[in-house]
Amino acid sequence: xxSGTRRPSMADVAARAGVSYQTVSRVLNEPDIVRExxxxxxxxxxxxxxxxxNRAARALKTTRSSLIGMLSDGSALFGPTETTTAxxxxxxxxxxxxxxxxxxxxxxxxHEIGAELVGSGADGILVVAAHEGMVPAVAAVARSTPVVAxxxxxxxxxxxxxxxxxxxxxxxxxxxxLARTGARSVVHAAGPPDWFDAxxxxxxxxxxxxxxxLDGAVLGPGDWTPRSGYDLTRQxxxxxxxxxxxxxNDMMAVGVLHALHEQGLRIPEDVAVVGYDNTLGAEYQVPSxxxxxxxxxxxxxxxxxxxxxxxxxxxxxxxxPRTLPxxxxxxxxxxxxxxx
Numbered sequence: 001x002x003s004g005t006r007r008p009s010m011a012d013v014a015a016r017a018g019v020s021y022q023t024v025s026r027v028l029n030e031p032d033i034v035r036e037x038x039x040x041x042x043x044x045x046x047x048x049x050x051x052x053x054n055r056a057a058r059a060l061k062t063t064r065s066s067l068i069g070m071l072s073d074g075s076a077l078f079g080p081t082e083t084t085t086a087x088x089x090x091x092x093x094x095x096x097x098x099x100x101x102x103x104x105x106x107x108x109x110x111h112e113i114g115a116e117l118v119g120s121g122a123d124g125i126l127v128v129a130a131h132e133g134m135v136p137a138v139a140a141v142a143r144s145t146p147v148v149a150x151x152x153x154x155x156x157x158x159x160x161x162x163x164x165x166x167x168x169x170x171x172x173x174x175x176x177x178l179a180r181t182g183a184r185s186v187v188h189a190a191g192p193p194d195w196f197d198a199x200x201x202x203x204x205x206x207x208x209x210x211x212x213x214l215d216g217a218v219l220g221p222g223d224w225t226p227r228s229g230y231d232l233t234r235q236x237x238x239x240x241x242x243x244x245x246x247x248x249n250d251m252m253a254v255g256v257l258h259a260l261h262e263q264g265l266r267i268p269e270d271v272a273v274v275g276y277d278n279t280l281g282a283e284y285q286v287p288s289x290x291x292x293x294x295x296x297x298x299x300x301x302x303x304x305x306x307x308x309x310x311x312x313x314x315x316x317x318x319x320x321p322r323t324l325p326x327x328x329x330x331x332x333x334x335x336x337x338x339x340x
Contacts, residue, residue: 008049016045029095066096068307069122069145071137073129074102077224078250078279079197079294080129083150086300087126094304096123103137124307126150127160132194146310150303152200152323161310163303163322167197170292170326171204172211174246174274177290177328179212180337183243183272189232189256190220191248198248201276205246215242222252229255237263241271244334250275250282250291257285257333272334288331295324 010028014021019042026034027042034042045051068091072080088098099122125141127134130151141147142159149160152167171188178186188205191198202218209216219236222228229252233245237259247253253275260267267273267287275282278293302324309316316322330337 008051010051012049013042013045013051016049017042067122068096068098068304069125069141070098070100071125071127071134071141072100072102073131073134075129077129078277079296082294082296083128083299083303086296086298087128087150087303088300089297090301090304094308096304103134124148124311126303126307130196131192146307148303148307148310150299151196153196161306163299163306164197164324165294165299165326166323167200167326168204168207170276170294170328171201171246172208173326173328174276174292175205175208175212175214175216177330177334177337178244178246178272178274179214181244181268181272181335182338183214183335185215185242186244186246187236187242188216188218188220189222189229189245189247189252190218191252192221192223201248217242220248222248224249224251226251226255226258228252230259231255233259241265244268244272244274246274246276248276250277250279250289253289253291253333254285257289261286267333268335274334278329282329283331285333287333290331290334291329293327293329295326298324 010021010024014024017024019038023034023038024042027039031039070084070087072084075081084100091098122145124146125148127138127147127149130138130149135157138147138149138160139157142157147160149162150164151162152164153162175186186209188202190202193199198221205216205218219232220228222232229247232252233256236242236245245256247256253273256273257267260271260273265271273289275289275291278291282289282291302321305320306316306322
């Protein structure tokens, strides 16, 4: 910043817009109660001056920092990345900023990382990509700060709320679709068992297999990567292929497809393949991949709404779900469903 310059204040905004300091405050904190023409004038002044809120000063006045902590494992996987982006978008719209901190699966400093988030002034914590390795960090913050875990099976820790996508339902949708195509044997290439969503998908698979009286088996676990899907499928090729393979995520499904192509097997005529997540590019696999789409944008909004309700000590509005339904996306890697 050049010598002699200073950060514009709310008083500067008020002077530029020709309104009172209190009106500027209302526009920033309760915009709906300000007349539209006045609100437009204040927002224009904010933009012209480049005004930004002084978070430290606001925290002193309100005891709120308007800062949300987000705890992740740093994964580049599609699901956690999309969820993180959705939460950040929802937080900005609600007037909050997000402080992202990562903790590894076996990070011995997990307790300290959680404490650092609280010490940074975060009003509450959202946990993304929840798995067993994150439990120490989550447990450390849950004693003193509202925590919401974005997971189908949130950690069983006192004080932690959970929101998520119904992963069991997603697995049920897959098996019901495969049963309607005439498949009688299905193998689930499972994800890592320490991930709560992977556990829920496996549980849903096992329940649906039993309900439809299919020949089912679980193989793995894999580690979410194409390589693990490839290796598990090579094992199946040696031991005997089922009529369909349900991979725990789309990346593993990519490895499944590659291993089958190597052997000259036809998809879906010889083996049907289903993934999970509807990742970018799933429709461009050969053949295009049948998969399960998750409502990540809606999930981000729901997670933030739940956390803000905890901060305000309010219940969720009546009718607000705690889990969201996924959606089956049928493409050419599975056979057409039978009509009779």
